[in-house]
Amino acid sequence: MSDAPSPLHAVPAQGGSHRLRQRAAKELRSITVIVVYLWALLALFDLYRTIILDEAHVSLQEQGFAFINALVLGKVMFIAEALNVGTRFRDRALIWSILYGAFTFALVLMIFHVIEHVAVGALHGQHVAESIQVYERGGWKGLVARALIMFVALIPFFGFREVSRAIGPKTLHRLLFERGAKFPGPDA
Known part of the structure; x- marks a missing residue:
């Protein structure tokens, strides 16, 4: 019989809670x-x-x-x-990853936006088309316009995310918020 404690009674490493x-x-x-x-x-x-x-x-x-x-x-x-939704083009040029992420998340957000307004409309006794029409004040045209605006508005968000992923969040933070900071690349 071994004197080693069983795995069930093992004490977690002190760094485990710190990492968590x-x-x-x-x-x-x-x-x-x-x-x-x-x-x-x-x-x-x-x-x-x-x-x-x-x-x-x-x-x-x-x-x-x-x-x-x-x-x-x-x-x-x-x-x-x-x-990992929207990460399909992460191995390609950053622009494709940025545009694909913005497009994918614009669709995801618009789908949930529609679901939300259909649910609110249902609570008020409205049909699906009626609840979208009333909220959007333009029906499907309004919804498509909102989706396109959301796509364009998400491009900078995903631009920062992907650039941060590529160069590291600390480097991006330093470049954005430290006076006179330069990128430590070949052109710096």
Whole structure:
């Protein structure tokens, strides 16, 4: 009989909980960036819609809904990223990875956006087409226009993500936020 403790009673390495906290902090920062970016985007959509519809006031309720929507869509985007959605062209030139990520996530976000508004419409006794029409004020044309705007708006988001992946997040942070920082490449 061996004197070694059984694996069931093994004490985890001291660094294990530290790594877990680091990973949790990294994921919290990641989802916070996603939610803030989406919230700004959705809040601006609602503000733009308010201006276009010539409404005299900016509804705080609409702006609050944009934040809740950003939380939900941010979680969807975070999960989709964890499932490697939109990574098909990661081995190609960065531009293709950026455009494919923006396109894929614009589709994912629009699908969940439609599902959300259909569900809200169903709660108010509306049919699918009616709930989309009422919300979008332009039916399918409005939905397609919103999807295209979302695609274009996500290009910078994925641009930063892919450049950060390529050169490293610390290097990107230094280049963006440190005065006089230069890229340590052959042209630097």
